[in-house]
Amino acid sequence: MKLNKIALALVAVAAAPLAANAGVTISPLLLGYHYTDEAHDEQRDILKTGKDLYIDANGNSIDGRGGNVPNGGVAKESSLYTGAALGIELTPSTQFQVEYGVSSANGEASEDSADAGVNRFDVEQTMISGNFLIGTEEFTGYTDNAFKPYVLVGAGQSKIEVENQETYDTAEGSSVGRVEAGTEVSSSKDTIGNLGLGAMYRINDALSLRGEARAIHNFDNNWWEGMALAGLEVVLGGHLSPTVAVPPQVEPEVSVPPVVLVEQDVDSDGDGVPDSIDECPGTPMNVVVDERGCPVAVDITDELKMELRVFFDNDKSAIKDQYKTEIAKVAEKMREYPNSSARVEGHASKTGPSARYNQRLSEARAVAVKSMLTNEFGIAPNRLSTVGYGYDRPIAPNDTEEGRAMNRRVYAIITGDKTMTVEQTKDMVIQ
Incomplete structure (x- = not known):
């Protein structure tokens, strides 16, 4: 005792x-x-x-x-x-x-x-x-x-x-x-x-x-x-995350064709192409140029992977104010990545009158998050999918109040990518 x-x-x-x-x-x-x-x-x-x-x-x-x-x-x-x-x-x-x-x-x-x-x-x-x-x-x-x-x-x-x-x-x-x-x-x-x-x-x-x-x-x-x-x-609140070491950037090897310089040729912008044949004078330093002295453009793909966790009061599907800021951040990223989409999963603790009731409650929680992204932040509905799991997927025991509070949740995964065309620099790693 x-x-x-x-x-x-x-x-x-x-x-x-x-x-x-x-x-x-x-x-x-x-x-x-x-x-x-x-x-x-x-x-x-x-x-x-x-x-x-x-x-x-x-x-x-x-x-x-x-x-x-x-x-x-x-x-x-x-x-x-x-x-x-x-x-x-x-x-x-x-x-x-x-x-x-x-x-x-x-x-x-x-x-x-x-x-x-x-x-x-x-x-x-x-x-x-x-x-x-x-x-x-x-x-x-x-x-x-x-x-x-x-x-x-x-x-x-x-x-x-x-x-x-x-x-x-x-x-x-x-x-x-x-x-x-x-x-x-x-x-x-x-x-x-x-x-x-x-x-x-x-x-x-x-x-x-x-x-x-x-x-x-x-x-x-x-x-x-x-x-x-x-x-x-x-x-x-989850375990502390280990610090991941970022590998040092490796300067790419750029193949530049040999240029025959005559005695009077000079290279004013220092790009390796003499002024007499440089079609793009004044190129900034550290920019990779082609044989004409013009910047080389490359396409870079930036991938998005983001998670969202929202917790609810018992028997409620209303979103508390403390999570609206997190949902706003998700909406901002989805606007930045136009082809991104989100899968919104709703869950419940094992306290309702029946499994069917908890299933509906979990679906209502997922729909509440989707509705806020659509109605308040302008995210297209076809970019959002919802599913409710009832109490079938707990992350903590349902026999304690702390465990039940952790199970009353919405978990969303946001994925997408975008491609940008930029001028290649000498310190850029192209994969």
Whole structure:
């Protein structure tokens, strides 16, 4: 219950102000196995169950009274781990996360404590840490592979609390120093470090599966723990895009026929053609000319590929004001590329009364975007096609409000090209 409240708080506090920014990640539930067997000896030295427990019937401490309860300590057994994480991408393959998790188990009492009958304890360990997930693509280069390995490095705090399950007396044959069941009998708050290996598998731009193995070092008490976990990661606003390096331009080789110069010929515009046969004097520098000294014209094709995303309120097909600017940009590009066209796809979340209702709602959303492009921005209707998919193509789970909000959308792809005739320059690459 404590973990669920923390996870919901992380999502509620962070998702609202950051949802419009790319690279905000949420792992609402991380499940794993927390291995602590290697730390048992050190834990018993720290988690002493008889410490400060000698009290009278009024709850006052009794100094100098040792009783006969062994002080052999408790070790936490390996158990299930549940957690949640909130992060932000620093680069397309590296992010920083804040993680909170809990593992609860029975306490393994020392042999001395077990012989005395004080051997039943509940142990809860809570951990909060900040971790860097450094993708291997930082060193090998970015790829389109959905499998994204990473190294985890981080630090934080661990708190272990021990409660006795049964009432026992701190002095043999007396109830003066009695410790009731459910009393916290020991605790430890320590600094920890995390080191691990893991991988993300990107299902799409919003969802990834996550698997990880990590080692946890307790710096204050010098013991090691281990953990293997898995979970689902949600990205708000899409992943950061890698910077694509633009290859350097290569100067084309221009074949110029040899020109025989007579002694009195000069080349006033420096285009390589003497004035005596230059039919286009005054050619600008860096322009490629033919044997007559006139600029060489070439045709260049410029391609357009553009995407549009519009999100809607529940059960609505009205376009919100915040998306009208984006639709205006699409219209401007379509006017610039007269032969361009757009395919407008409408989608719905799985909240309507029926599949047929959601199908009609998705079609209405697509038509609303098409109508705005046609009626407000003058784009010809025959350049726009619409289709509704209902809730058949979700990009996020429909069992959360955040997922349903992402599924109530219109997605459009705008494509086209245009050909321009320009004067060829010496630094222009002709393909």
